[in-house]
Amino acid sequence: MAELTPEIDPGEVGMDADRLSRIDQHFARYVDDGRLAGWLALVTRRGKIVHLGVRGQRDVEAGLPVQSDTLWRIYSMSKPVTSVAAMILVEEGRLELNDPIARYIPEFADMRVYAKGSALKPATVPATEPIRLWHLLTHTSGLTYGFLHAHPVDEIYRRGGFEWGNPRGLDLAGSCAAWAGFPLLFNPGTEWNYSVATDVLGRVVEVVSGRRLDEFFAERIFDPLGMTETAFAAVDPERLGALYGPDPDTGKIVRNDAMGVTGTRQPACLSGGGGLVSSAADYHRFTQMLLGGGALDGARVLGSRTLAYMTRNHLPGGADLESFGRPIFSESTMAGTGFGLGFSVILDAAATRVLSSEGEFAWGGAASTAFWVDPVQELTALFFTQLLPSSTHPIRSQLRTLVYQAVVD
Numbered sequence: 001m002a003e004l005t006p007e008i009d010p011g012e013v014g015m016d017a018d019r020l021s022r023i024d025q026h027f028a029r030y031v032d033d034g035r036l037a038g039w040l041a042l043v044t045r046r047g048k049i050v051h052l053g054v055r056g057q058r059d060v061e062a063g064l065p066v067q068s069d070t071l072w073r074i075y076s077m078s079k080p081v082t083s084v085a086a087m088i089l090v091e092e093g094r095l096e097l098n099d100p101i102a103r104y105i106p107e108f109a110d111m112r113v114y115a116k117g118s119a120l121k122p123a124t125v126p127a128t129e130p131i132r133l134w135h136l137l138t139h140t141s142g143l144t145y146g147f148l149h150a151h152p153v154d155e156i157y158r159r160g161g162f163e164w165g166n167p168r169g170l171d172l173a174g175s176c177a178a179w180a181g182f183p184l185l186f187n188p189g190t191e192w193n194y195s196v197a198t199d200v201l202g203r204v205v206e207v208v209s210g211r212r213l214d215e216f217f218a219e220r221i222f223d224p225l226g227m228t229e230t231a232f233a234a235v236d237p238e239r240l241g242a243l244y245g246p247d248p249d250t251g252k253i254v255r256n257d258a259m260g261v262t263g264t265r266q267p268a269c270l271s272g273g274g275g276l277v278s279s280a281a282d283y284h285r286f287t288q289m290l291l292g293g294g295a296l297d298g299a300r301v302l303g304s305r306t307l308a309y310m311t312r313n314h315l316p317g318g319a320d321l322e323s324f325g326r327p328i329f330s331e332s333t334m335a336g337t338g339f340g341l342g343f344s345v346i347l348d349a350a351a352t353r354v355l356s357s358e359g360e361f362a363w364g365g366a367a368s369t370a371f372w373v374d375p376v377q378e379l380t381a382l383f384f385t386q387l388l389p390s391s392t393h394p395i396r397s398q399l400r401t402l403v404y405q406a407v408v409d
Helices: 018-030 075-091 134-139 152-159 172-180 197-209 213-224 279-290 304-312 394-405
Strands: 036-046 048-059 071-073 114-118 124-126 244-246 254-256 277-279 335-341 344-346 359-362 370-374 379-384
Touching: 018 036, 018 048, 018 344, 018 394, 036 279, 075 134, 075 197, 075 213, 075 279, 075 304, 075 359, 114 152, 124 152, 134 197, 172 197, 197 213, 213 279, 277 279, 279 370, 279 379, 379 394
Parallel strands: none
Antiparallel strands: 036 048, 036 379, 071 277, 114 124, 244 254, 335 344, 344 359, 359 370, 370 379
């Protein structure tokens, strides 16, 4: 793969180089005062890299610096990849958005919905609507995450061994069977809640394609796009950044080797919701494909109309996440932001209270990684670090401001 480096003078594409340097100046302080170990930021406009910034270390204890080829656990930035995989099968007529997922994973037939009670003794009622493929893509399925700590059903997931991962040795099919045995938070389609839905979506891709998820990703997305370093385990563990979390008293980074083992070896469960490791160069190619309407360098992954359909708001009545979603953690701001098929979508930039652009679509990962694609401004931005959880610092809102203030045309 070609060396990751700026490709054009920012002034040629309407950006100011001095203003772009503010990205590095600002986030350098995060490293200097111990809030981050290291980071990489990448900005493109009109298909050309205008800014690449790196700072700090990928492994503080070993004294290894962040480099352009550092590998990163991208956690939920895996979700757009899985969503693209599902839509490839939709384009081929092998799936439809209204398909009940029980057609492919029978355990999801006859789901029940939490009504009241504790995690130990929940009272449930029959679901009035089956979970459909569309519900998985939009996070309106009624599924949840064990790490949310917001509802008795979240606790049921944790009691089942699903908090920041899966029970040891349980594969994707087994995990889906377990989730199907838990009650839903709500009837599918009635609310938005961040969840394991994209992991279930990955299992649907496996069943319909007859391929393991890693094989399908490689054959239909990674190989065509030249993404040679994105997989469910680091292709070169020596280049994988160490994982850190904040000390609750000082806010300075503390190494988290218990969770840092993720990405160092092939997992039993291929998590399409959060299991991939990637490089900046690879994910840059993925975002350029998205900006290019589904194609890059002659390789077409999706049709342009499909990509446009995925990146419009699909929440009922044009609602945003604040009005239709539960007041919980997600990898996005809620006000002024809708949700499409695998991406958040900016509906009202003023309502977000952050410099942004209507039509911009995005997502992030639990270790504070983030990306967005702005089709109107022909701009993409990527940020990589390894700090868990992603709610520790306002990195994403600050990055948006720092990127958009550098657009001067």
